[in-house]
Amino acid sequence: MGTKVKKMLFILSKATIENVYAAFVMANGARMEGIESEVFFTFFGLEAIQKKKLDHLHVATVGNPAMHIPTMLGGLPGVEALATKMMKKEMEKLDMPPIGEFLEILSDSGCKLWACKLAVDMFHLNEEDLIDELDGILTIGDFYNRADQEAAQILFI
Amino acid sequence: MMKKIIAKREIDVNEEGYLIDFKQWDREVCECIADECDIVMTEKHWEVVEYLQDKHHKEEPLSIRGIKKSGVINIKEFYHLFPGGPLKKSTLIAGIPKPKSCI
Numbered sequence: 001m002g003t004k005v006k007k008m009l010f011i012l013s014k015a016t017i018e019n020v021y022a023a024f025v026m027a028n029g030a031r032m033e034g035i036e037s038e039v040f041f042t043f044f045g046l047e048a049i050q051k052k053k054l055d056h057l058h059v060a061t062v063g064n065p066a067m068h069i070p071t072m073l074g075g076l077p078g079v080e081a082l083a084t085k086m087m088k089k090e091m092e093k094l095d096m097p098p099i100g101e102f103l104e105i106l107s108d109s110g111c112k113l114w115a116c117k118l119a120v121d122m123f124h125l126n127e128e129d130l131i132d133e134l135d136g137i138l139t140i141g142d143f144y145n146r147a148d149q150e151a152a153q154i155l156f157i
Numbered sequence: 158m159m160k161k162i163i164a165k166r167e168i169d170v171n172e173e174g175y176l177i178d179f180k181q182w183d184r185e186v187c188e189c190i191a192d193e194c195d196i197v198m199t200e201k202h203w204e205v206v207e208y209l210q211d212k213h214h215k216e217e218p219l220s221i222r223g224i225k226k227s228g229v230i231n232i233k234e235f236y237h238l239f240p241g242g243p244l245k246k247s248t249l250i251a252g253i254p255k256p257k258s259c260i
Binding site: 025028029031032033034094095096097101104105108109110 | 243
């Protein structure tokens with residue numbers, strides 16, 4: 001019975017759909033296993049918790065060999081949007097929630113959601129630009145303190 | 158497959174303790190499994206268990222998103238009623254297989 005990991009803490013620094021979902025699926029998966037979880041949104045990861053931006057995230061078609069699209073083609077107008085549309089359709093088939101709904105699920109599940117203070121200042125954001133479910137704005141030091149317990153793991157995405 | 162004594166009866170379970178044959182499930186078995194999970198069944202617990210069994214019998218996959226949309230219980234309450242992995246615990250108690258979903 002039980003698991004050795006008691007708490008998973010994720011630092012999300014990117015806002016491509018694949019990175020955001022990776023963090024969210026793992027954070028949610030932890031809660032579903034009875035493991036505590038928290039997500040710290042920094043740099044471009046902040047896009048995933050900005051009310052105006054979170055519904056408009058894209059997959060990366062350039063510099064992503066696993067997409068099997070030549071890099072030159074991936075940069076053409078509309079290619080990224082098309083790839084994003086296709087990926088969202090596939091995710092909907094698997095009953096994966098859109099970003100906004102996923103954030104609600106995480107928050108309701110007890111996963112803590114934090115914005116990075118330095119990045120918030122750098123992008124000139126205010127609290128009202130960020131989702132209502134946000135638990136607060138922290139420095140990296142505050143976040144490390146939250147990891148200061150037995151069997152806690154920090155993962156950078 | 159293993160046999161486990163639940164509510165003074167021999168019940169077929171898998172290695173994780175999930176019931177193999179739903180016909181062996183009843184309220185008494187349910188209460189005994191819940192007790193092992195330190196859960197005391199309330200009316201709301203029963204409502205959730207019935208919802209999960211209904212979904213299972215209709216062969217509809219279970220997920221946390223589905224719970225959100227269920228109209229039976231919200232996610233916060235669900236975590237509160239079944240602490241330590243709500244979908245895992247609730248399906249164990251409901252006598253149905255553990256969901257395979259990652260979401």
